[in-house]
Amino acid sequence: MSSHSVCVLLATTLLASAAPVVAPADALSGADFFNTDRVIAKAAPEYRPHAGVGCELPAAALTLDKAIDLALCRNPSTRAAWAAAQVQAASLGVAEGAYLPSIGINAAGNELTGDLYPGAPRSGTQDSRNAVATLSWTLLDFNARRSAEANARNLVLAAAHIGSATAQRTVADVIQGYFSVVATEQAVTANLQTEANAAKSLEIARALQSGGAATLADVMQADTAYQQAIYTRIQSTNTAKASRANLAVLLGFSADQALALAAVAAPSAPALTARVGELLTQAARQRPDLAAARDQRAAAEAAVSSARAVGRAKVTFGVQHTLNQQHGLAEQNTNTVGLSVVLPLFSGLQTHYGIRRAEAALDEVAAQEEQSRLAVSLDVWNAYHALDAGNQELATSATLAKAAATNEEIAIGRYQSGVGSMLDVLTAQSAGANARVIRIQSEYNWQSARAQLALAVGRLSSVADLDAVAPSSAP
Numbered sequence: 001m002s003s004h005s006v007c008v009l010l011a012t013t014l015l016a017s018a019a020p021v022v023a024p025a026d027a028l029s030g031a032d033f034f035n036t037d038r039v040i041a042k043a044a045p046e047y048r049p050h051a052g053v054g055c056e057l058p059a060a061a062l063t064l065d066k067a068i069d070l071a072l073c074r075n076p077s078t079r080a081a082w083a084a085a086q087v088q089a090a091s092l093g094v095a096e097g098a099y100l101p102s103i104g105i106n107a108a109g110n111e112l113t114g115d116l117y118p119g120a121p122r123s124g125t126q127d128s129r130n131a132v133a134t135l136s137w138t139l140l141d142f143n144a145r146r147s148a149e150a151n152a153r154n155l156v157l158a159a160a161h162i163g164s165a166t167a168q169r170t171v172a173d174v175i176q177g178y179f180s181v182v183a184t185e186q187a188v189t190a191n192l193q194t195e196a197n198a199a200k201s202l203e204i205a206r207a208l209q210s211g212g213a214a215t216l217a218d219v220m221q222a223d224t225a226y227q228q229a230i231y232t233r234i235q236s237t238n239t240a241k242a243s244r245a246n247l248a249v250l251l252g253f254s255a256d257q258a259l260a261l262a263a264v265a266a267p268s269a270p271a272l273t274a275r276v277g278e279l280l281t282q283a284a285r286q287r288p289d290l291a292a293a294r295d296q297r298a299a300a301e302a303a304v305s306s307a308r309a310v311g312r313a314k315v316t317f318g319v320q321h322t323l324n325q326q327h328g329l330a331e332q333n334t335n336t337v338g339l340s341v342v343l344p345l346f347s348g349l350q351t352h353y354g355i356r357r358a359e360a361a362l363d364e365v366a367a368q369e370e371q372s373r374l375a376v377s378l379d380v381w382n383a384y385h386a387l388d389a390g391n392q393e394l395a396t397s398a399t400l401a402k403a404a405a406t407n408e409e410i411a412i413g414r415y416q417s418g419v420g421s422m423l424d425v426l427t428a429q430s431a432g433a434n435a436r437v438i439r440i441q442s443e444y445n446w447q448s449a450r451a452q453l454a455l456a457v458g459r460l461s462s463v464a465d466l467d468a469v470a471p472s473s474a475p
Contacts, residue, residue, distance in 0.1 A: 034096045036089035039153065040082075043160035044288070046167040046461050047082060048072060057253065061262040064178050065463045067251060071174045072461070074252025078170050081163035088152070088159040095152040098145045101137035128326040135319040139339075144309035147302050154299035161292035168288065168460045170250070175451040175466065177247040182264050183444035184240035190436040191233040194429070197408065198226040201425050204416050218422040225426050229433075267394065267446055267472040274469075276384045279457050283380045286458030290376050293369040300362040307358040311351040313343045376456070383453035387470060390446035397435075397442035404428075404435030447472075 041047045055073030058066055072078055110128045138145070202222040208214035245255035284290065317339055324332035344351065411428035414420030450470040454460040457469065 032089075032093070034093045036092045036096075036156065037086070039092065039156045040085045040089055040160040040163070043157050043291075044085070044164040044167075046072065046164050047085070047160065048078075049082065049086070055252075057251075057257070057259075061260050063262045064175065064264075067174050067178050067247070068171050068462060070251045071170050072167055075170050075250060076252065078163070078167050081159075081166035085156065085159035085163045088156040092149070092152040092156050095145070095149040098138070098148065101135050104134050105131070106134075107131040128324075130322070130324040132323075133321045137317045138314060139317050140313075140315040142309055142312040142314075143305060144312065144314070147306035147309055150302035151299045151306055154295045154302060158292045158295035158299060161288040161295060164288035165292065168455055168458070171460050171462075172451045172455040174247070174250050176448050177243070177250045178261070179264075179444050179447040180243045181240070181247050181259070181261060183440050184236065184243040186440045186443075187236045187437065188233065188240050190433070190440060191229065191236045193436070194433040195226070195229040195233050197412075197429050197432070198222070198229040201412060201415075201422075201429065202226045204412070205422060208416075208418075213418055214422070221422050221426060225429065232433075265472075267443060272384070272388055272391065272470070276381060279380050279384060279453070280377055282459075283376050283457045284373070287376050287456075288458060290369075290372050290458075293365075293372040297362070297365045297369050300358070300365040304355065304358040304362055307351070307355045310354060311344050311347070313341060316340045316342070379456040380453075383449065383456040387446070387449040387453050390442070390449040391470075393442040394446050397439040401435045401439040404432040408432040446470075 037049060041049075055070055057070065108130055202219070202225075205214050205218045205222040209216065209219050244259055248257040248259055249255055251257075251259075318337070320336040322332065322334045322336070408428045408431070411420055411425045415422060415425045450466060450472075451460065454465050454469040459465050459468070
């Protein structure tokens with residue numbers, strides 16, 4: 001067998017035995033041998049590894065539940081958060097891979113031509129072939145790999161919880177955006193009613209002026225109120241269009257995407273039964289951003305251990321097989337097995353300052369964790385009292401709207417019969433218009449407040465979570 005054939009056979013044999021390790025990168029790029037993706041899924045129930053796939057706008061009217069589902073699937077913020085978690089999961093795989101041996105093959109073939117040595121009678125050719133297969137396996141490193149793995153695992157958990165927090169924040173934004181569309185379209189309807197009432201008042205004023213029972217000043221006052229109502233209606237129509245565009249973007253569509261929302265019943269809010277102290281306890285247990293802060297602190301603690309392990313010894317087991325063939329020389333076919341010990345003695349104080357850096361980073365992360373805990377308590381407190389106020393505003397605005405509508409009818413009736421004045425009519429119509437706006441705003445504020453409380457407590461991924469905080473029912 002020729003020297004070239006021997007080298008090819010050796011390389012082929014080694015490649016076949018190490019196939020799982022040296023397989024082409026394209027063939028293994030999608031594989032997760034260490035199942036690191038499962039770490040994300042376990043920490044974040046909202047995790048969607050294939051976000052952006054198979055989430056189309058339904059043909060039927062868009063319910064709030066479906067809007068939330070679309071946003072969790074399509075919204076770029078949630079997709080980016082899960083992608084960031086997957087990046088950290090891959091880093092965990094790198095850390096776990098350090099426990100496995102490294103296998104490598106190095107093969108070379110050379111051909112030397114020309115005057116091989118001084119005084120040679122003629123030019124010649126000299127071939128050489130060599131192949132080296134190596135295996136290196138770290139057996140002992142005094143917790144360096146374990147610390148690196150712990151650091152990477154906690155960073156995956158932190159990224160997963162950040163993804164969960166981002167998903168919940170997206171859900172809250174969608175709820176607010178959805179009810180913003182509802183509120184702005186109700187405002188358009190209310191302003192159309194105000195415009196119609198103003199038009200009726202103008203018509204009555206003109207009729208009374210023709211009969212000599214009203215003055216030109218009455219007509220001009222009514223006409224001014226009518227034009228103001230038209231202007232307000234135009235503004236509210238534009239606001240409604242902007243709200244629809246905002247909701248479409250939140251769902252991951254272009255701003256010009258047409259949306260048909262399902263009908264929403266007017267809410268009837270019961271009094272809050274949960275106590276703020278209970279909600280604070282739930283938030284401390286459930287808030288994903290607070291969990292992420294705890295994970296980051298654990299990762300920083302592992303980073304300190306990892307920095308300390310840099311200055312410790314490392315024991316490595318190694319195997320090497322060498323085949324060397326050269327024209328005119330005896331073939332070399334050797335095997336080497338051994339242990340190597342590396343003991344750092346002095347590294348220019350790099351290890352020392354690496355530890356100081358890791359410890360300072362731990363102090364920083366610990367302070368950030370405490371800041372997160374305080375921020376969570378403030379979020380719950382503010383959201384709780386905002387919802388409590390929203391309940392009261394909802395009840396009061398309903399009474400106000402009924403009273404203002406009755407007052408408006410009485411004022412226009414009195415003026416039409418010649419008893420009241422145009423000023424009374426305009427005052428009543430203005431109060432009626434304001435009452436309708438207040439009612440619409442109170443309904444939106446209540447829906448937004450309960451979304452914020454669910455978000456503050458740390459459980460908001462569906463309408464069921466929203467109803468768990470404050471159920472809504474039609475009166």
